[in-house]
Amino acid sequence: MATKVDGLLFDKDGTLFDFHATWSVWAASIIDELAAGDADKIARLAAALDYDLDKQEFAPTSVVIAEPTRKLAESIVVVLGEGSVSEIEHFLMMTASEVPQTQSLPLAPFLTDLASRGLALGVMTNDNEFAARAHLKSVGVEDHFNFIAGFDSGFGAKPEPGPLLAFAKATGLAADRVAMVGDSTHDLIAGRAAGMQTIGVLTGLALSDELAPYADIILPDIGHIPAWLTR
Secondary structure, three states, rough: OOOOOOEEOOOOOOOOOOOOHHHHHHHHHHHHHHHHOHHHHHHHHHHOOOOOOOEEEEEOOOOHHHHOOHHHHHHHHHHHHHOHHHHHHHHHHHHHOOOOOOOOOHHHHHHHHHHHHOEEEEEOOOOOHHHHHHHHHHHHHHHOOEEOOOOOOOOOOOOOOOHHHHHHHHHOOOOOHEEEOOOOOHHHHHHHHOOOOEEEEEEOOOHHHHHHHHHHHHEHHHHHHHHHOOO
């Protein structure tokens, strides 16, 4: 039986890792640290990041969810009125790289199964590559991927298709034989722009109705991909 794809390119946060369980507590701590305990700055930073301080969770519109780390740093600098984007970006990179990751499912056996089917596997995140590799390594799966890229890896950032096409080139695959898997419209728009198949998952903050216009299929989580492959 012919397979649907020869490669799978995954987003990281909200796809391989549960977004809320991983990042909500981190956000509260970095907001407090950046504001140096100043209540007014804490409130303004939270507003700029679309972060609910009481619920300790991001709104689906937050810049944190899909935009590159640099854009997050730019938003923070505007609020603080001091520091440089590069300094804030470095702070975010280092603190984020140490955040314990909550896997959306046990990743090692899942990825081993996909590789046993002959699929090339990759990660493309709008986080930086340093943090992405640190997160994947922390759960023992960095070596499961043929390709890992962040917004700063030289290929561009989602929703542009450049980094997705870089995965196809690196693995020698035709773009239409690759599926982009993600939890945000940025992921799926990039997939469509690259001429790839698109799989939306609901382990991020976007709802099914938001993803539907850009997804060939929407799954509850990545654990449903093996069944989709053989359907």
